[in-house]
Amino acid sequence: MTAALEITGLSVRYGEVRALDDVDLRLDAGTVCGLLGTNGSGKSTLFRSVMGLLRPTAGTVRVLGSTSAQARRAARVAYMPQAEAIDPDFPILAHQVVLTGRYARMGPTRRxxxxxxxxxDAALARTGLTGLADRQIGQLSGGQRKRVFLARAIAQDAPLLLLDEPFAGVDRGTEQDMTTVLHELRDAGRSVLVSTHDVHGVHELCDRAVLLAGRVLADGPTDQVITPETLGRVFGLRTPEAGT
Structure with a gap:
């Protein structure tokens, strides 16, 4: 079976700095995988490599058997960055933001x-935003904006979703709602790679976890990866079971 995402020997340098070093990662269909690491561990670099937004020094990235550029043009991968470059004063409505997720499917006229x-409409309903569809983006709370951008990724209907810190700045209720949606997408056969700092929320969200520190330190089922030993190596933390 063709993997949703297959990364082999991926290395990326910024000048003399090696951001990623010989990273291997395979993500099959119907999986939510957590990508954990400290700031500077290479998580965003990995996402940008998967999207074809930067050229690796070495290695390959395949999305459903295609190159990153081919997958992006065919709308087979959706990317929700950590920080959205949308001016809150810009006169764009929530449903118009979500519609931008369909642009790759609409042709040059974008009609x-x-x-x-x-x-x-379905993506807005799924994220609980139907009643806010005509609200200007700057009039939404931080959590509501996060849901708008998740709805945009859902509307794209891509088999692979990349979410960079989707829960940053949202309340617990919004996080739980978004987790439910991501599980529904997984159960429908989509694959989700989630970058997160929340080591304690990974058990609830993810089937699998990858610890990254420029290279892969651990990769496997969440309960086998999120252990006091591995977290201590990456974060200097202990899990609640270890007494935190």
Whole structure:
């Protein structure tokens, strides 16, 4: 079976700094995988490599058997960055932001068809935003904006979703709602790679975890990776079971 994501020997340098060193990672369909590491561990660099936004020094990235560039053009990978470059004063409504997730499917005219509008409506409903569809983006709370950007990724209907710190700055209720949605996507066969600092929330969210520190330190089922020993190596932390 073709992997949703297959990374082999990926290395990335910024000048003399090696951000990623010989990283291997395979993600099969129907999985939520947590990518954990400290700031500077290479998580965002890995995401940008998967999206084809930077050229690796060595190694390959395949998304459903295609190159990153091919997958991006075919809307087969959706990316939710940690910080969205949308001016809160810009006069764009929530449903219009979600519609941008359909652009790759709409052709050069970017004229929305019935299928595009239906996908937007379904994504808004799934993230609990139907009543806020006509709200200007700057009038939404931080958690509501996060849900808008998740809805945009869902509307794209990509088999692979990359979410960079999706829970940063959101309340516990929003985090739980988003977790439910991600599990529904997993159960429907989509694959989700989630970058997160929340080591204690990974057990609830993820089937699998990868600890990254420029290279892969641990990779496997969440309960086998999130242990006092591995967390101590990466974060200098202990799990609650170890007494924190």
């Amino acid at each position: 929305a068809r019935r299928a595009d509008r239906d996908a937007v």
